[in-house]
Amino acid sequence: MAPREYGQYDGVTRALELVGERWAMLIVRDLLVGPRRNGELAAGLPRIPSNILASRLKELQAAGVIRRAPRSRIIIYELTPFGRELEPVVLALGAWGFKALGDPRAEQIITPDSMTMSLRTAFRPQVAASLPATAYAAHLGAAELSIRVDGSALDVRRGDGPADLAFAAGPGIHRVISGELAPGRAIETGVVEVLRGPGDLLDRFATTFHLAA
Structure with a gap:
C-alpha cells in the first residue's frame, strides 16, 4: 500500500x-x-x-x-x-505526550529503547552538571539499562553493570520522573525497589531526570 x-x-x-x-x-x-x-x-x-x-x-x-x-x-x-x-522532534513529541501519559495499563510494557528515549527526553544536563557523576543500574520491567551521568553527559546502554544505585521498577517509574511520586515514597510503596546502593540516590535520579506531567 x-x-x-x-x-x-x-x-x-x-x-x-x-x-x-x-x-x-x-x-x-x-x-x-x-x-x-x-x-x-x-x-x-x-x-x-x-x-x-x-x-x-x-x-x-x-x-x-x-x-x-x-x-x-x-x-x-x-x-x-x-x-x-528527527531526534529533537521525537524528544519534543515524547515530552508533549508525557503530559497525557496517565496510569499504565496492565498490558503496557517498557522496552529498553523506549525507556532510553524517555530518559533522553527527561534528562536535565544543566542540573546534572552541578551534581557528582553517578551510575545507575535500572531494571525496568524486562529492560535492563546501565545509566551513567557525568556532568552534562548522559550515556545509556543495555545491560547491568557497576552502579552507585541499582533499582527495579515498572512503568510506575514515570511517576517518579514526573514528580508525582516522591522518591522516598516510591521506595516505601514498592513502586521502586532498591537492589543495591543507598536509596537516597533515587532523589538524585529524580532531580536529574524530570518531566512535568
Whole structure:
C-alpha cells in the first residue's frame, strides 16, 4: 500500500506523508538509540505485524529516512543523516505526550529503547552538571539499562553493570520522573525497589531526570 497523500503543500504535510504512518515514528525512535536488525526491531515493537514492519521499513527507506547497511553477513537498519534530524522532534513529541501519559495499563510494557528515549527526553544536563557523576543500574520491567551521568553527559546502554544505585521498577517509574511520586515514597510503596546502593540516590535520579506531567 502506498503511503497516504494529503493533497496539501507545506512542511507539516510532507513530514506526515514521510513518517506519519502507524508505527513509523516508533521505528525511528528505536533507531535513534542505535542500528537494529529486523528481528531486534520486531522484538522492541512486539505488537507490530511482520508485514507492517516490512512495509514501514521499505517506506522509510524510500523516503531517505533509514537505510540498510550490511554488517558481517547480517543486514541492519540505521538512520540516515536526514533521519537523525528527527531526534529533537521525537524528544519534543515524547515530552508533549508525557503530559497525557496517565496510569499504565496492565498490558503496557517498557522496552529498553523506549525507556532510553524517555530518559533522553527527561534528562536535565544543566542540573546534572552541578551534581557528582553517578551510575545507575535500572531494571525496568524486562529492560535492563546501565545509566551513567557525568556532568552534562548522559550515556545509556543495555545491560547491568557497576552502579552507585541499582533499582527495579515498572512503568510506575514515570511517576517518579514526573514528580508525582516522591522518591522516598516510591521506595516505601514498592513502586521502586532498591537492589543495591543507598536509596537516597533515587532523589538524585529524580532531580536529574524530570518531566512535568
